[in-house]
Amino acid sequence: MNSDMLVRITRYYRALNxxxxxxxxxxxxxxxxxxxGVSAAVVRKDFSLLEIHGQKxxxxxxxxxxxxxxxxxxxxxxxxxxxxxxxxxxxxxxxxSGFEPDGIxxxxxxxxxxxxxxxxxxxVPVYPMSRLDEMVEALDSKVAIITVPExxxxxxxxxxxxxxxxxxxxxxxxxxxxxxxxxxxxxxxVHNINIALELEQIFYQxxxxxxxxx
Amino acid sequence: MNSDMLVRITRYYRALNxxxxxxxxxxxxxxxxxxxGVSAAVVRKDFSLLEIHGQKxxxxxxxxxxxxxxxxxxxxxxxxxxxxxxxxxxxxxxxxSGFEPDGIxxxxxxxxxxxxxxxxxxxVPVYPMSRLDEMVEALDSKVAIITVPExxxxxxxxxxxxxxxxxxxxxxxxxxxxxxxxxxxxxxxVHNINIALELEQIFYQxxxxxxxxx
Numbered sequence: 001m002n003s004d005m006l007v008r009i010t011r012y013y014r015a016l017n018x019x020x021x022x023x024x025x026x027x028x029x030x031x032x033x034x035x036x037g038v039s040a041a042v043v044r045k046d047f048s049l050l051e052i053h054g055q056k057x058x059x060x061x062x063x064x065x066x067x068x069x070x071x072x073x074x075x076x077x078x079x080x081x082x083x084x085x086x087x088x089x090x091x092x093x094x095x096x097s098g099f100e101p102d103g104i105x106x107x108x109x110x111x112x113x114x115x116x117x118x119x120x121x122x123x124v125p126v127y128p129m130s131r132l133d134e135m136v137e138a139l140d141s142k143v144a145i146i147t148v149p150e151x152x153x154x155x156x157x158x159x160x161x162x163x164x165x166x167x168x169x170x171x172x173x174x175x176x177x178x179x180x181x182x183x184x185x186x187x188x189x190v191h192n193i194n195i196a197l198e199l200e201q202i203f204y205q206x207x208x209x210x211x212x213x214x
Numbered sequence: 215m216n217s218d219m220l221v222r223i224t225r226y227y228r229a230l231n232x233x234x235x236x237x238x239x240x241x242x243x244x245x246x247x248x249x250x251g252v253s254a255a256v257v258r259k260d261f262s263l264l265e266i267h268g269q270k271x272x273x274x275x276x277x278x279x280x281x282x283x284x285x286x287x288x289x290x291x292x293x294x295x296x297x298x299x300x301x302x303x304x305x306x307x308x309x310x311s312g313f314e315p316d317g318i319x320x321x322x323x324x325x326x327x328x329x330x331x332x333x334x335x336x337x338v339p340v341y342p343m344s345r346l347d348e349m350v351e352a353l354d355s356k357v358a359i360i361t362v363p364e365x366x367x368x369x370x371x372x373x374x375x376x377x378x379x380x381x382x383x384x385x386x387x388x389x390x391x392x393x394x395x396x397x398x399x400x401x402x403x404v405h406n407i408n409i410a411l412e413l414e415q416i417f418y419q420x421x422x423x424x425x426x427x428x
Contacts, residue, residue: 001422003415010414011389037389073414074421081413088309092302093409098364098387102410104417143416150312167416169409173312175225175251189419191412195307195383196316198405199295200224200287201217202357202381203318205403207288208215 008046011036013069016062017101026059079104080141082165084156085148086111086126089171093145094123107139112152129159136163143167150174161188169193222260225250227283230276231315240273293318294355296379298370299362300325300340303385307359308337321353326366343373350377357381364388375402383407 001009015035019027029040029047036043047053047060052068054060081099083090086109094106109126111117117126127135144165148156153172160168161179167189170176173196178188215223229249233241243254243261250257261267261274266282268274295313297304300323308320323340325331331340341349358379362370367386374382375393381403384390387410392402 006415006418007411010411010418013414014387014411035389037391073418079413079417088306089303092306095302096409099410099413102414104410104413142420143413145413167420169412169416173228175249177251186420186423189416191416193407193409193412195310195407196313196318197221197224197228198383198407199293199313199318199357199359200316201220202383202403202405203293204220204224204287206356206381206400209400 005046005049008036008038008042009050009069010073012043012046013066013073014102016066016069020062020066021101025062026055027062027065028059029054075103079143080107080139081105082107082136082139082141082144083109084111084129084132084144084146084160085152085172086116086122087147087149090145090147091122093147106145107141108135110135132159133163136160136165141165143169146170146172146176148172157190171195173197219260219263222250222252222256223283224287226257226260227280227287228316230280230283234276234280235315239276240269241276241279242273243268289317293357294321294353295319295357295359296321296350296353296355297323297359297361298325298343298346298374299360299366299386300330300336301361301363304359304361305336307361320359321355322349324349346373347377350374350379355379357383360384360386360390362386371404385409387411 012032012035015032016027029043032043033040050072052065081104083093083106090109094109099106106124108124109122110129110132111126112129117128142165144160146153146156146168150172153170153174153176157168157176166186168176170190170192173194175192176190178190181187226246226249229246230241243257246257247254264286295318297307297320304323308323313320320338322338323336324343324346325340326343331342356379358374360367360370360382364386367384367388367390371382371390380400382390384404384406387408389406390404392404395401
């Protein structure tokens, strides 16, 4: 499965969970096409590639589709995520409830500042960075969100890989790269979200419409 | 310029501003390759395509490069951004100082909740949604960040386009699309950042390394 198809499948999966939550039992390709921003023909083609077939009278059973996509996406494994850097953005993510429908749980925060990790008002426990190794193992967490200042980001990523973290979602403005995998090891994964860069691209695309991406 | 090259150019531009800030006057392709996550050969090829040539003894003048890339990226225009939805993520963005080096300013927030827009503790003025049209014009703002709850996102985007906003960075979990352009109008631009989707992709890529994107 290529990465574009993966993005679509995860979007279908999210949309299906929402449709089931509001009581629907059956879904049509065009319902899912809206959610994923593609045509209904693409949805049908994706499902056909995955050997998922609709019913004779049209449409798909939502529960059945969720089961199949869930297996395909490797759901069922613990998806415990930690947040490293509990400033404003880190705190906002710890409070965000929108991950739950996807089975993703923010289970802990980490910060180097005693004022931050001694504050009892956080929605999940916040630990000092010195307890990272111990807690990553105890929490069985493989994925971390980095929301530390730019100057601390590269060092934080190294500490996370050392502690056993394999996937990083990086909100700091520097571009982090995954640590090269040891022989036989599953490669680490890093996604960088650079908010300033996204805004700059938007300004650029508005000013020079010919260079815009679609 | 295609979108991959645009991303690299904006990364070079950011890196150059940081290098100048710490007192450097000259830069080499391999300095910039680190910042953009590409090889030095790609940096040289990009500059060659843009007809930017290094000095005889190697390297480029930072000030000169910044001037050229700045013109290329359309800097100098006002880059006033508004934040719509002043919950935890919206507030974190209003407080974030990392946009300034890129010439992007968050100039105002908007919220539908009187408790939020009456609160005087925000770092920029926060207005009720009813004043959107008036303030977007007064602030000469063309780009907005959406940080409203999912249920309000589509409606918010419509209101923003009606008010004259042309570019949207959407943090709500639904995928928003740009409104089709009227004849002769510059097409609107929407970037969607879906944090839950990014995390899901990371989990997927860790579980099925063959399907991962690079």
